[in-house]
Amino acid sequence: MEIRLDGFSFQYVSSQPTVVSEVSVAVASGACCAILGPTGAGKTTLLLAISGALGAQHSSGTGRGEISVGPHVFRPMPDKVLFPQVGLCLQEPQIMISGLRDTVYDEIKFSLENISVDPELHEEQIVSVMERLGIQHLRDRKPFTLSGGELQRLTLATLLVVQPPVLLLDEPGNSLDDDALSRLVRILRQLRGRTTVLFSDNQPDLAILAADSILIMEDGEVISFGDKKSFLKNLGEFKSSLPVRKWQDVIRVLSRSSSLRAKRVKKRFGLA
């Protein structure tokens, strides 16, 4: 399902500045797009708007432009949550846990119950999602006894089990160690071609590893949008938008694939 935003802007309160301003981007069906930018850049607002949660929760806000999700065009944005067509995973995974189910398995099953799918018929599907995310051993654990990384994977499982054509992830790299991050990269790569993925982050390493296109935002505005190649080519331009500390991650990631490129980047930023 293609995602398209045409001149989309949003203001929570009319007396306050615009949180997202004139955003126009298109993400092809089955592609993976990273939204990068510092805190307060408008990344979360953008994801909430696409999922429909912004329209449903902040009806008093002012929006302009339009958002298209597949064949559906919303002006300025969807006014109700688009689940199960669009699945959004919020930044804090513990918030995504319903509190209505006792075990990890039941928590995943809960998503199927909500869309009136008989979960007994889909046990195989639940088990397969758990295996893909490496949480099958947590099947009978209480969701709130899980660690940050495990919770992150569980919330992802609760969304993936309904196979949404569009998956939105708000800073999924938070609270993940290196292993969990590699697992997430693997999952995002597996979804390529089947699910349109948009994820936000304030550090570029996950984007470089998993995304096809990268959108950079600052103060609600789009600074750059293009494929990964053009992002890497123009790295220097984004130095002010992303904290310098994070550039070390870029270099670390780049150095995994091409030491020559890493050397070039290091030299460019005076880090050699």
Next chain:
Amino acid sequence: MRFGTASKFALSATLALLAFFLPWQASLVLFLCVVILEIFSDTYKPISAPAHKAFLRFLAYLVSLGLFMVFINGLLIEGDDDACIILGLSFYPDGLAFGLNVACRLMLLSSAILLFFVSTPIKIFADLLGYFGLPQKIISIILLTTFYLEQLPARIRQIFWSQEARGAPIKGNFILRIRSFFSILSPLVLSSLVESVNRGMALELRGFRGQVPPSRPRDVRDFRLAYLILSTSFVLLLWQVWK
């Protein structure tokens, strides 16, 4: 024989109902039965060690309250009979009987209700309510409230520690504690409001609109037994009213 949830509920409801019209001797015997059931029966086995501890603590308060009621009523309610003097204090038999009646009723009523909740996880109770026809939206509200209450002590502790780390006078005399109470209360209320909005949004993002289908009864025979127990207690109640 191990009862199911429905029979357990029916038995506890019956005990609570009996507390309203049985004489104090019978109420006292049933109260002791409740204690024995909690400690020795499989059906009313507490869901956790802290639940068992809390139940015993509650019983201790209940017995103390009962004794206090008997003492006060015996001392203050005069009757036709002569007072008996115990340890230099005059106790009136009518007052003692009234105190015993009220105390034993209260003890049986509250312990019978608590006996059910100590041995039944709230989610199973919610299933039962769903089966009895309570709307799923209300059940969800009950479940979410209990879930929030479960999280509350940890949250209070967290706020308490952060306030202490900021140098707020958390420990000290009574006045200081009262003052510090507000520094704990406002972050607690604010964070609760923010979380309830976020949690509502998260549930909506997972397609939840309070429409989860009610659980199917697990054991039909158990429901038959439950209805039998409840009907018997209603017959007893009607007979008592008619008498």
